[in-house]
Amino acid sequence: MNDDIVLSVEHLMMQFGGIKALSDVNLQVRRNQIFALIGPNGAGKTTVFNCLTGFYKASGGRIELNVRGAPTNVIQLLGERFEPTDFVSPARFANRLYYKMFGGTHLVNRAGLARTFQNIRLFREMSVVENLLVAQHMWVNRNLLAGVLNTPGYRKAESDALDHAFYWLEVVDLVDCANRLAGELSYGQQRRLEIARAMCTRPKIICLDEPAAGLNPQETEALSRMIRVLRDQHDLTVVLIEHDMGMVMSISDHIVVLDHGNVIAQGTPQEIRNNPTVIAAYLGADEEEIV
Numbered sequence: 539m540n541d542d543i544v545l546s547v548e549h550l551m552m553q554f555g556g557i558k559a560l561s562d563v564n565l566q567v568r569r570n571q572i573f574a575l576i577g578p579n580g581a582g583k584t585t586v587f588n589c590l591t592g593f594y595k596a597s598g599g600r601i602e603l604n605v606r607g608a609p610t611n612v613i614q615l616l617g618e619r620f621e622p623t624d625f626v627s628p629a630r631f632a633n634r635l636y637y638k639m640f641g642g643t644h645l646v647n648r649a650g651l652a653r654t655f656q657n658i659r660l661f662r663e664m665s666v667v668e669n670l671l672v673a674q675h676m677w678v679n680r681n682l683l684a685g686v687l688n689t690p691g692y693r694k695a696e697s698d699a700l701d702h703a704f705y706w707l708e709v710v711d712l713v714d715c716a717n718r719l720a721g722e723l724s725y726g727q728q729r730r731l732e733i734a735r736a737m738c739t740r741p742k743i744i745c746l747d748e749p750a751a752g753l754n755p756q757e758t759e760a761l762s763r764m765i766r767v768l769r770d771q772h773d774l775t776v777v778l779i780e781h782d783m784g785m786v787m788s789i790s791d792h793i794v795v796l797d798h799g800n801v802i803a804q805g806t807p808q809e810i811r812n813n814p815t816v817i818a819a820y821l822g823a824d825e826e827e828i829v
């Protein structure tokens with residue numbers, strides 16, 4: 539695989555009962571790209587994210603991540619660990635419970651890919667900073683005994699996690715809210731906290747599902763700037779689902795258009811803007827989707 543390609547999706551298929559949400563999705567994301575996935579409501583965009591991030595296991599096709607030196611086969615990563623077995627060991631049982639709650643998201647996260655959700659998923663009853671610590675603990679795999687004994691190594695890991703949390707709070711401009719409950723934040727602040735949480739897991743690729751939804755024009759502008767900072771200063775690749783076409787057209791390097799579970803077009807913003815197939819797909823869509 540070309541080293542420049544950090545995420546490659548081939549013949550991705552996702553079926554829910556009799557419904558084929560994705561038929562044959564092919565796409566390639568290059569390193570440090572801002573890559574946008576667009577399309578009318580119900581096109582299958584979130585389903586693509588759910589498959590990429592291990593929230594669902596795809597019904598078919600291939601997803602290859604290439605960010606940590608060696609390629610990771612995402613579907614295999616999920617499949618190997620969660621095949622049902624006759625004998626269920628306690629460790630395996632715990633893994634399966636976890637899988638039931640979060641899908642395989644944490645496994646793919648460890649392989650270098652993080653996400654935010656279209657419907658914000660924060661621990662609302664925890665403080666802002668606690669949300670960021672929990673995210674790192676899921677990633678770091680704490681050693682319980684070291685915690686009980688409060689070893690120097692453990693204390694160092696704790697203080698590193700706190701430093702890291704505050705670093706990202708600074709970037710997303712939420713330091714002043716560190717001790718407030720996540721559920722009390724405004725919508726725009728919660729969206730930024732989700733981005734900070736994803737970044738706390740030290741990803742190489744971040745998938746943002748409609749990050750501008752519900753934001754006002756100033757907040758959307760600030761979000762665009764932040765996405766560029768992530769790409770330019772943190773060596774990140776950004777995969778973006780977004781309905782705000784002004785934002786998509788201004789920040790994306792490459793756009794893929796989905797409709798009814800298929801890729802119908804791809805190219806630069808300029809190419810997509812003038813593509814008759816894309817325009818036709820959006821006709822009859824809600825007015826707000828095309829503004």
Ligand SMILES: Nc1ncnc2c1ncn2[C@@H]1O[C@H](COP(=O)(O)OP(=O)(O)O)[C@@H](O)[C@H]1O
Pocket residue numbers: 554557559577578579580581582583584585586
């Ligand atoms: N968990 C699910 N079970 C059944 N159908 C689903 C599920 N998730 C998505 N779908 C269906 O897949 C299609 C694509 O949905 P989605 O990926 O959410 O679209 P988009 O994000 O582009 O608006 C829709 O028809 C939706 O109803």
Ligand SMILES: [Mg+2]
Pocket residue numbers: 583584585656
């Ligand atoms: Mg969606």
